[in-house]
Amino acid sequence: MAITTHSLFLLAGALYGLALLTALAPDRRGRGPWAGMFLASGLAVNLAVVAWRYHQAWPMLPMHLGAVALPFCLGLLVPFAAGKAETYMALTVRRILLAQIVLLVGAALCFPKDFYLPFLKSRTLLAHGFLWFGLAGKGCFAVSAAWALAALPLFRHAIDNRQAAVAAMHRCQRWAALGFALWTLSMFAGELWSYLGWGTPVVWEDPALTLTMAAWFFYAGLLHLHLTRLWSLKSRVLYASLGGLVLLSLTCVPDFGPFRAPF
Incomplete structure (x- = not known):
């Protein structure tokens, strides 16, 4: 069988x-090294897919690369999401992120966007900046949502676990702020690319641009709530935990096409 980007x-x-x-296994002694080895191997293969598609399209932008490259970007962040800590919260965050990666790969395999040849107007660094700043921002937002999801069970006994909940929310907010900065850079790169290529800062017919702004407003609201403290800690955690759903519905779905069997 010939080796392809799909295989x-x-x-x-x-x-x-x-x-x-492996990360879900109960054996703590062997869980970490094996999970790290499988993750590193998956990242290496995923990088080969991204590099192959880039080689075919360079200097233009490979079309609909986001669904393939986002699992790679998110996988790179897994070791940094919780550091080297082996606490229950850190392990939960890693598990959530790995589950998100598997979900994204499965969606990209079952709902691949129809292949389009790269177009000449994507032959600019602004197009590549729009893609990669956006992917990095999505990865940070996913980490933020993972910390919020990991913190939700703490509110069953809010008095006893408030300190842990506050610490988790601080990590959630830091990742959200970093993602917001990268997402803003992606939007500016996309708007400049759109203006130079089509004469308007926004191509309203392109869902990749309009839905990008919707996700930006969602996280602008999250950071605003963090600064003003108008909502309770539990309400802010609930809001932040919806970030994963926002990413999937507003920024990942446009990269998916009709259902196709992955094999």
Whole structure:
């Protein structure tokens, strides 16, 4: 069987799945090294897919690369999401992120966007900046949502766990702020690219641009709530935990196409 980007992406998905299963294992002594090995192997294969598609399109932008490259970007952030801590919260965050990666790979395999040839107007660094700043921002937002999801069970006994909840929310907000900055850079790059290429800062017919702004407003609201403290801690955690759903529905779905069997 000939090696293709599709078959390599299948392999990357399998390795990510093994990393998730290993992270879920109860044996703490062997869990970390094996999960890290499977994750690193999946990242290497995923990088090969991204590099291959870039080689085919350079200097133009590969179309609909986001669905393939986002699992790679998110996988790179897993080791930094909770540091080297082996606390229950840190392990939960890692598990959530690995589950998100597996979900994204599965969606990209089952709902691949129809292949389009790169177009000449994407032959600019602004187009590449729009893609990669956006992917980095999505990754940070996913980490932020993972910390919020990990903190939700703490509110069953809010008095006893308030300190842990506050610490988790601080991590959530820091990742959200970093993602917001990267997302803003992506928007500016996209608007400049759109203005130079089509004569308008926003192509309203392109959902990748209009939905990008919707996600930006969602996280602007999250940071505003953090600064003003108008909502309770539990309400802000609930709001932040919706970030993963916002990313999937507003920024990932436009990269998906009709259902196709991945095999």
